[in-house]
Amino acid sequence: MTLPARPVAVYGLSLHPDALSDLLAAPGDMLDLALARLQDVVRAQVAGGKLRYDLAGYRKLYLGARADWRVVYAHRPAPPGAPRPTEIHVVAMGPRERHEVYHTVRARMGLARPATGPRAHAARSQPPHLRTHTPAAPDRASAAPLVSGIAAPAPPVVPKGPAR
Numbered sequence: 634m635t636l637p638a639r640p641v642a643v644y645g646l647s648l649h650p651d652a653l654s655d656l657l658a659a660p661g662d663m664l665d666l667a668l669a670r671l672q673d674v675v676r677a678q679v680a681g682g683k684l685r686y687d688l689a690g691y692r693k694l695y696l697g698a699r700a701d702w703r704v705v706y707a708h709r710p711a712p713p714g715a716p717r718p719t720e721i722h723v724v725a726m727g728p729r730e731r732h733e734v735y736h737t738v739r740a741r742m743g744l745a746r747p748a749t750g751p752r753a754h755a756a757r758s759q760p761p762h763l764r765t766h767t768p769a770a771p772d773r774a775s776a777a778p779l780v781s782g783i784a785a786p787a788p789p790v791v792p793k794g795p796a797r
Contacts, residue, residue: 640676640678641676642675642676642717643675643676643677643717644674644675644677644708644717644719644720644721645675645711645715645716645717645719645720645721646671646675646720646721646723647720647721647722647723648722648723649722649723649724649725649741651725651741652723652724652725652726652741655725655726655727655737656668656723656726659702659726659727663696663697663702663726666696666697666702667694667696667702667704667726670694670696670704671694671704671706671721671723674694674706674721675721679694680692681693681694681704681706682695684705684735687739687744687745688705688735688738688739688744690707691705691706691707691724691738692705692706692707692708693705693706694706696726700729701728701729701730702726702727702728702729702734703725703726703727703728703729703734703735704723704725704726705723705724705725705726705734705735705738706721706722706723706724707721707722707724708720708721708722709722724738724741724742725737725738725741
C-alpha cells in the first residue's frame, strides 16, 4: 500500500518580524488556523483575496467561523540563493474589526493612510454635472421622425403572409 503524495511547497515563506509577534499573540485556535491556511498558500492550493486601492499587491486570508480575523501577505521575489524564486511574505495578522489589521499593514510598510471623512469623500467624488455621459444613439430605422418638435406616429405594422 502506498501513501498519497504530499503536496510540495511552491513558494517560500517569510514573515515580517512583527507578524511573527502577531501570530504568537493570537488566540490558539486562530494560530492553528492561520498556520494551516498559510501552508495551503505556500503549496499553491489557496490564494487569498486581492486587496485594492493603497493596499493593491497584498492579499488577505479569512480566519475564524465568522471570518473576523485576517492574515495579510504579499508575493515577492525570494532572496538570492533561496530554493524557490518567489515567497509568501506575511505582513500582519489580526482582527478585522475597525480595519485594524489593514492599518497595521500600512504602518509596517510605510504607506500613507488615506484621508477619510466627508470632505475627503467629496474631494474624491465627481459632481453630477461634470460626469461625461453620452446617451446611446437612437436607431434610425425605429426612431419616429420629428415634425416641428412633435413625434410622428409610427407606421402601422403589417403582418406577413395571408390573413386568416
